[in-house]
Amino acid sequence: MASAFARIAFTPKVRAAQTRMGSRDGYRQLETGEDEVAALGPMEIEFIAERDSLYQATVGESGWPYVQHRGGPPGFLKVLDERTIGYADFSGNRQYLSVGNLAGDDRVSLFLMDYAQQRRLKLWGRARLVDESLEPELIARLESPGYRARVERGVVIHVEAFDWNCPKHITPRYTKAQVDELLRSARPQTQPTPAAAPIGSGALALTVTGIRQMTPRIRAYELRPADWGSLPQAAAGAHLNIPVQLADGRLATRQYSLASHPSRRDIYEIAVLREDDGRGGSEAIHANWAIGTRLNVAPPLNQFSLHDDARPAVLIAGGIGITPIKAMAQALQARGTPFMLHYTARRPEEMAYRDRLAIEFPQQLRLYFSRVAGLARMDVDALVRSAAEDAVFYVCGPATLIGAVASSARQLGIAPERVQFESFS
Ligand SMILES: Cc1cc2nc3c(=O)[nH]c(=O)nc-3n(C[C@H](O)[C@H](O)[C@H](O)COP(=O)(O)OP(=O)(O)OC[C@H]3O[C@@H](n4cnc5c(N)ncnc54)[C@H](O)[C@@H]3O)c2cc1C
Known part of the structure; x- marks a missing residue:
C-alpha cells in the first residue's frame, strides 16, 4: 500500500536526496500499491x-x-x-x-x-x-x-x-507529574515500621531482607528464613501464598511466584506489581513492607511445574508473568535443556528483570513491546509455528496472551499436554 505519508513528504527533491544518501531502496516500497x-x-x-x-x-x-x-x-x-x-x-x-x-x-x-x-x-x-x-x-x-x-x-x-x-536521539525528559509519580512509587507511601508481630500463621517464618524497585510499579522483595537457616526446596514455577494486611486491617492472601533461582535455599525472591485499581493486596505490600517485616507463610506450592525429560521448552511471558518464567529459564539452563524465552511488555521500562535476563540468556531471550512503535511486537502464531515439533510451551501473562497461545497451538494440533500456563487472575 502506498503510504499517505510518503505521498505527501517524498517530493522529487526528497527522493533525490534519499538516492544520493543510499536510503532510497528502503523507502521506495512505501510508494507502491494502492493509495493508503x-x-x-x-x-x-x-x-x-x-x-x-x-x-x-x-x-x-x-x-x-x-x-x-x-x-x-x-x-x-x-x-x-x-x-x-x-x-x-x-x-x-x-x-x-x-x-x-x-x-x-x-x-x-x-x-x-x-x-x-x-x-x-x-x-x-x-x-x-x-x-x-x-x-x-x-x-x-x-x-x-x-x-x-x-x-x-x-x-x-x-x-x-x-x-x-524511530526513538533515536530523543533525550528522555519527564514532566513534573511524571517525576512526582516516579518519586511516589519509589518512596514508601507511609512511614512503614516493620510489624512487631509477624503477619500470617504459616509454618515458614520469613523476614524481608531486601527491597528493589525494578520498574515504576514493580518491586522485588527478598525473603529470608527468620533464623537465617535453609529454605524448603522450591522447583521452578512454585508460588507462595502470602498473608497481606489490607488497609482496613483485614488479613488476606495473595499468591506470588518465586522469581529467584530455584537452586537457592538462602532466599526466595518475589516481584509484586502494584495494582492501583485492585482490592488492595499489592498496594498494601508496596506501602507497608519494609526491611525487617516478618511473615509466617505456608511452604511453597507448585501448579506450574516443568517437564522432566529432555524435550525443548518455549517460555512465553507477558508483563509480570515473567516471575515464574524467569525461574524456569534458570532451571532449564542449569540442567542443559534447550529453551527459548519470549518476553513481551508494553514498554521497555515496564519490564522487570530485563537487563538481568539479557545477560543470563543472550542466546535464548527475545523481547517484544506492544506500545512502542518501531519495536518488535510478539507474533504469537509465528512463534508457536516456529517451535520445535516436540517443544513444551509454558505461558504466564495476561489472559489474552494465554488465550492466543492456546488457540494457535490448538490450530496446529499441538496436544494440550504440551501447553502449560499459569494465570495470575
Ligand atoms: C499462582 C499465582 C501467582 C502469582 N504471581 C504473581 C507475581 O509473581 N507477581 C504479581 O505481581 N502478582 C502475582 N499474582 C497476582 C497476585 O496474587 C495478586 O492478584 C495481585 O498482586 C493483585 O492483587 P490486589 O489485591 O492488589 O488486586 P486484585 O483485586 O487481586 O486485582 C487484580 C486485577 O484484577 C482487577 N480487578 C479486581 N477486582 C475487580 C473487579 N471486581 N472487576 C474487574 N476487575 C477487577 C484489578 O483491576 C487488577 O487489575 C499471582 C497470582 C497467582 C494466582
Whole structure:
C-alpha cells in the first residue's frame, strides 16, 4: 500500500536526496500499491490522548514555515473521529501568526512528542478555524473541562497522513507529574515500621531482607528464613501464598511466584506489581513492607511445574508473568535443556528483570513491546509455528496472551499436554 505519508513528504527533491544518501531502496516500497487512506488506529488515538503539547507548522504567504507550540492538559488534542483531530486554541501573545497563515494555506504539519518514552508521531493535515459563536457544540467538544484558560477559537484538522518516528536521539525528559509519580512509587507511601508481630500463621517464618524497585510499579522483595537457616526446596514455577494486611486491617492472601533461582535455599525472591485499581493486596505490600517485616507463610506450592525429560521448552511471558518464567529459564539452563524465552511488555521500562535476563540468556531471550512503535511486537502464531515439533510451551501473562497461545497451538494440533500456563487472575 502506498503510504499517505510518503505521498505527501517524498517530493522529487526528497527522493533525490534519499538516492544520493543510499536510503532510497528502503523507502521506495512505501510508494507502491494502492493509495493508503490515513486513519488513526488505537495506538495513535491512545498516544494523542496522553499528549499535553504539540508543535504545529503552518506556511505563510512568504513561503516561510512557522512552528508554533501549543499546550494544555493531557488530552487537550481531541480525536473527533479516525480522520479528524482538533484542539481549543487559548489566547496567547496575540500575534496571530498561525491564524493568519491558515487563512492563506490550510496545510499543517504536527509533531507530537513523548520525551519520557522516546516516541514521536508526525501528522499532516488540513486545518480549519472554528468560531465559537457559529459552532458552539464543536467548541464544547474541544474544550478540556476544568482547564482555566480562555478559548479564542477551535482548530479542527482533517488528517491526511501520519508517521511514527524511530526513538533515536530523543533525550528522555519527564514532566513534573511524571517525576512526582516516579518519586511516589519509589518512596514508601507511609512511614512503614516493620510489624512487631509477624503477619500470617504459616509454618515458614520469613523476614524481608531486601527491597528493589525494578520498574515504576514493580518491586522485588527478598525473603529470608527468620533464623537465617535453609529454605524448603522450591522447583521452578512454585508460588507462595502470602498473608497481606489490607488497609482496613483485614488479613488476606495473595499468591506470588518465586522469581529467584530455584537452586537457592538462602532466599526466595518475589516481584509484586502494584495494582492501583485492585482490592488492595499489592498496594498494601508496596506501602507497608519494609526491611525487617516478618511473615509466617505456608511452604511453597507448585501448579506450574516443568517437564522432566529432555524435550525443548518455549517460555512465553507477558508483563509480570515473567516471575515464574524467569525461574524456569534458570532451571532449564542449569540442567542443559534447550529453551527459548519470549518476553513481551508494553514498554521497555515496564519490564522487570530485563537487563538481568539479557545477560543470563543472550542466546535464548527475545523481547517484544506492544506500545512502542518501531519495536518488535510478539507474533504469537509465528512463534508457536516456529517451535520445535516436540517443544513444551509454558505461558504466564495476561489472559489474552494465554488465550492466543492456546488457540494457535490448538490450530496446529499441538496436544494440550504440551501447553502449560499459569494465570495470575
Ligand atoms: C499462582 C499465582 C501467582 C502469582 N504471581 C504473581 C507475581 O509473581 N507477581 C504479581 O505481581 N502478582 C502475582 N499474582 C497476582 C497476585 O496474587 C495478586 O492478584 C495481585 O498482586 C493483585 O492483587 P490486589 O489485591 O492488589 O488486586 P486484585 O483485586 O487481586 O486485582 C487484580 C486485577 O484484577 C482487577 N480487578 C479486581 N477486582 C475487580 C473487579 N471486581 N472487576 C474487574 N476487575 C477487577 C484489578 O483491576 C487488577 O487489575 C499471582 C497470582 C497467582 C494466582
